[in-house]
Amino acid sequence: MITKPILSGLGLDGFKELAIAAGEPAFRAGQLAQWVYKKRILDPDKMVNLPSGFKIFIKENSDCCSSVITQNSKSDGGTEKLLLTLRDGNAVEMVIIPSPKRITFCLSTQVGCPVGCRFCASGADGLVRNLQCGEMIEQLWHGSNVIGRLPDNVVFMGIGEGLLNFKQLAAALEIITDPEMFALSPRRIVVSTSGHVPGIRQLTELGKPFTLAVSLHAVNDAVRAKIIPDQFRYSIAEILEACTEYREKIGRMVTLEYTLLAGVNDDDSAARQLAAIARAQHAKINLIPYNETGTEFKRPTINTIRRFQQILESAHANVTLRMEKGSDTNAACGQLRRSQTNS
Ligand code: SF4
Structure with missing residues (x-):
């Protein structure tokens, strides 16, 4: 042991x-x-x-370094995925995402994921275990060694539902932002969640201006139930209430993540309702066309994607279309780890 x-x-x-x-x-x-x-x-x-x-x-x-890089796959766009093998033999990944002005690290919080969103490769095998704080910090450490400096931004959007591993995530956030430690501004840290309401409230209690990104993926509970299994799914009303509390207490705009799935959540009516939700929440929308990972879901056509975006824009919603970077390496979240562990 x-x-x-x-x-x-x-x-x-x-x-x-x-x-x-x-x-x-x-x-x-x-x-x-x-x-x-x-x-x-x-x-x-x-x-x-x-x-x-x-x-x-x-x-x-102490264990001075508990993980090693066992694979580094680079896309034509410059995105780099590092596969890290942990001391118990499990594997986890972090992603280095360059853009002209900044470098962002995407970190994982769990080995596997208990939420099991039906479009997601990472959740397909369930939760193996929570990551320890030090295992999250070592992802940052390995990535910083690869680029020769700390990143400009950190997003906890890799494998896992970080808010279900709150204690370890909060400890990592403290180390990353404390002026005597890594000293990154909390404003440069994004904490992503599938909509785990108790976790959003715990994050609110921390009182620091992290950016909260909530994966909504649907404008009503019936459609959301097709995407996210029951066990960790909260109603949209509860999620939005927790987001309002976060915005009012922390003073930060919440980001609503919306993965566009062909024939599931990409119709005109959904776009109009999403715009209304975002305006009422003073929230920003990140539209993410689905990156196909061998599940039952398909990516909408480019025309559908553009139309959805235009409806949001004409309804004066604050929207960004986020095309997946790195889809030419090992594709979306979790697939690099799966290709390794399944071989
Ligand atoms: S999308 Fe995120 S929360 Fe959902 S199964 Fe994948 S890793 Fe877990």
Whole structure:
């Protein structure tokens, strides 16, 4: 059984405990944080201002790097998917998404996913286990080593429903945003959810201006039930109520994610209702034409996609059409991991 905590997931408080347990003065925690989070060095032997006894203690009492990159697949568009093998042999992926002005990392929060959205490859096998905070931080660490710096933005939109792994996700958010650790602005972090209402409320309680992205995918509960199985599905009314609370308390515009599925949620009436919902919520809409992954669903034609977008725009909704980047490598979320684990 693996019991050692993962070094990068300990955070400043964990480093203080480590220093005290080693009989070192408390300021050693700050030095360790400088190495791990500012210089992104995880090997204690390279931390030249730490005493050798403390380096040995760190190595004996923590897992300094618990994951390795076992596959790197790059698309023509520049998107890079890293497959990481974890210390228990499970695999998880993170994606590096470049654009002219910024680099975004897409991180995973679980191995597999319990929600099981019917269009999603990641949810097809259910949940294997939650990721620990350190395993999320190591995704950021590996990605930063590949590009040679921290990303501009981080989106928790990879494999898993992060709000069902809230404690570990909240710890990772703290490490990513704390000025003494990675110090990224919470405004540059997107937390995505399939609409897990208790989790949205927990995120609201954190009180930090993260961007909340909610996968709505439908304008009524009957259509949503065709897309998301019962167990973790909340009604649209409950989800929108939680979004309103988030916006009012945090003061941030919520993003509504809408995956366009041919013949399911792509008709004119759905576009008009979605525009009305978004306007009432003061929300932004991300339209995502489905990237086919071998499920029962199909991507709408380009004409249907454009028409849906035009109806939203003429109804003065704030909408962005997000064509999947990286569809020429191993396609959408979860497929890289599945191609590996199924072989
Ligand atoms: S879309 Fe997201 S929440 Fe739904 S099954 Fe896939 S990973 Fe899970």
